[in-house]
Amino acid sequence: MTPLPSRRALLRGAPTQAPAGDRPPWMPEVITRRTAPWSPPAPPVEPPTPPPPPPSSGTTRAQALHLARRATWGATPRLVADIRAVGAQAWVDAQLDPARIPLTADERTVLAEYPRLSMSVAAVRERYGSDTGDLGTDSIHAYTARAIWSERQLFEVMADFWTNHLVVTAPWGPAWDSVHRFQEDVVRRHALGRYADLLVAAVTHPALLKQLDNTSSTRWSPNENLGRELLELHTVGVEAGYTEADVRHSTLVLTGLTTHRQTGEAAYEPDWHHTGRLTVLDWRHANTAADGSAVVRDYLLHLARHPRTARRIATKLAVRFVGDSPPAALVDRLAAAYLAADTRIAPVLRTLFASEEFAGAGGTKTKRPFENAVSTARVLGIRPGPANRRWFDEVLWLSSLAGHKPMGWPAPNGYPDVAAAWAGAGATLGVWNLHMQQGWQSTRTDDPWVTVPPFRGLLPAALPATHGEYVDALASRLLVGPLSTAKRAAVCAFLDRTPASPLRATDAAVGWRLPYVVALLLDTPEFATR
Structure with missing residues (x-):
């Protein structure tokens, strides 16, 4: 595919109409692979407008949009309508089951x-x-x-x-x-479920044992990687004040946990297990049995139920769903809910979503690049097609160029979830390129990979009367909300029009420039907001 023009190039010199019988030199060739002159496709049958929410739901549109942005992989008009119809609390309860x-x-x-x-x-x-x-x-x-x-x-x-x-x-x-x-x-x-169960399942699973080098950790040659990360990242955190002696004993607890040489499944080697009294922070164990698997479980359950672990998990959940620097009072309540529920996560999430801190945190989080890619697919209504693998590879490649691909973070601490980590030019440009590239999927007539509804369907069946109303309609569909007056005017200026300029079915805004306008709206901070 011919490289797409930059936004700057478009704004400086792109024509507002395609030359008759030809295409702009920067337009992807796929657009011209037609046996007849191109004209805007007939508008599809517009889906019925969602019914207004019942007055008893008590959930405003702004509240529903905020919840949809935080608790899902991307808001859509239909999702916001669904949340309003049943109410935020009922929707959360359903999602937790x-x-x-x-x-x-x-x-x-x-x-x-x-x-x-x-x-x-x-x-x-x-x-x-x-x-x-x-x-x-x-x-x-x-x-x-x-x-x-x-x-x-x-x-x-x-x-x-x-x-x-x-x-x-x-x-x-x-x-x-x-x-x-x-x-x-x-x-x-x-x-x-319970974090205690999740932690035990993870630490005794062959994948994490291999990832953190415990498969060769023995009483003669202990490897501290898993024992250290278990304390630093998975449970109590460095704030707990553990020492190098604690790390050493944490490592010795885990000796014997390994994988079978032939099958690769998790295994336990009693001969590799260190025996003798062990102490990690406030945990003590005589550790006299040759088979230390019961000791491992006791240790992991203790760590999962530790107040410092409660605070660490509560803080990470608050960062994910509320803000980059969450209020301490909220973290305190979430940690208390975690301990009261014996590490169950669903009650913690109920507390979080019902909190005043969550309600007041709209517009304070930023999507990471892969989240942006997924929410782009969701709001454009992309569906599976004949070459899903190829499309996934493209989306994931573009996400990786922006620095964010699932399971791709090389360190054991996971991808950062604060705006500052994704504010660089590389991540921003990567996301913008992704928007444009996915927009052109709608024009693939020679080799479609997935099913992309025609972009004309993003507009009402009856075209808006003016370019300003056109931008409003697209913003309502893609951003699930309005643009500011200044941004609305800027999009119209991109089309060499004013908000008051009449819109006709033959205008470029409805034809070959529509994918560019869609991408431009997806580039806005409003769409980047989680």
Whole structure:
């Protein structure tokens, strides 16, 4: 595909109408692959307008939009209407019971293309024998599909949260044979359950044991990687004031946890286990049995229930859903809810979403690049097509250029979730390029990868009368809200028009320039807001 022009180039010299019988030299060639002169497609049948919410729901449009932005992978007009119809609290309660929400047809369609995800670790090793059978890409594709098309949106957001808390890199990482099972058996099984169960499942899983080098940790040669990260990142944090002696004992607790040489599954080697009294912070154990698996479980449960762990998890949840520097009072309440519920996450989330701090935090978070890519697909209504793998690869490549691809963070601390980390020119330009590239998917007539509704369908069936109303209609559809007067005028100026300029069906704004306007609106801070 011919490189797309920059916004600056468009603003400086792009014509407002395509030359008769030709195309601008910078327009992608795919636009011209037609057997007849191009004209705007007939508008599709407009979907019925969502019914107004019942007065009893008590949820305003602004409240619904705020919740949709934070608790899902991207707001859409239909989602906001659904939240208003049932009320914010009822919607959250339903989302916290994902087993009652069926898979969508699009989810089923795409996940059926990845049957290898059901394979056991042993089966992967038996079939492939080496990392040529890496299932990381399959896992990341499924991750992307679920984020876009699942209606279990809060569950999928929490799966992302835990994936960045208990990091296993993919593809081509040390857990090439087991990362897919880590996602299914650890992250997704326990995403809304008890953190204590999630922690035990993670630390005893072959993927994390390989990721953090515990497979070769023995009483004779202990490897401190997992023992240290367990304290620093997964539980109490450095604020707990643990010492190097605590790290050493944390490591010794975990000696014996390894993987089977042939099958790659988790295993325990009693001969490798250190015996003798162990002390980590306020935890003590005689540790006299040769098989220390019970000691491991006791240690992990203690750490999961530790007040410092409660505060660490509460802080990370508040950063994800409320603000980059969340109020201490909110963190205190979330930590108390965590301990009162014996590490269950659903009660903590209920407390968070019902808080005044959450209600007052609108417009204070920024989407990371992959989140922006997913929310772009959601708001454009992209659906599976004949070449989903190719499309996923393109989206993930563009996301990685912006610095954010699922399971791609090389360090064990996970991707940062504060605006400052994503404010650089590289991340911004990467996201803008993604918007333009995905916009041109709608023009693929020669080799469509996925199903993209015609962009004309983003406008009302009856065209707005003016360019200003045209921008308002697109903003309502894409941003689920209005643009400021100044930005509205700027978009019209991009089209060499004023807000009062009449809009005709033959205007460039409705034709070849429409994908550019769509991308321009997706480039705004309003769309970048989580």
